[in-house]
Amino acid sequence: MLRLTSLAPDIIEATLRGREPAGLSLEKLRKDLPVRWEEQRKMWG
Numbered sequence: 001m002l003r004l005t006s007l008a009p010d011i012i013e014a015t016l017r018g019r020e021p022a023g024l025s026l027e028k029l030r031k032d033l034p035v036r037w038e039e040q041r042k043m044w045g
Contacts, residue, residue, distance in 0.1 A: 004029070008037035011044065 004012070007029075014020055021044035034040050 003033055006033055006035065008040045011037075011040060 007015075011021060011024070015024070024044050028043075034043065
């Protein structure tokens with residue numbers, strides 16, 4: 001199950017606007033998603 005509610009708010013907002021971070025994909029979201037938003041931002045620049 002995707003844990004989209006665990007994504008950092010700015011990543012969610014960018015994705016909804018069609019400006020998702022480079023490298024962000026459903027495949028990567030299916031893997032272990034860091035809980036800390038700072039770590040998510042590092043993953044996807």
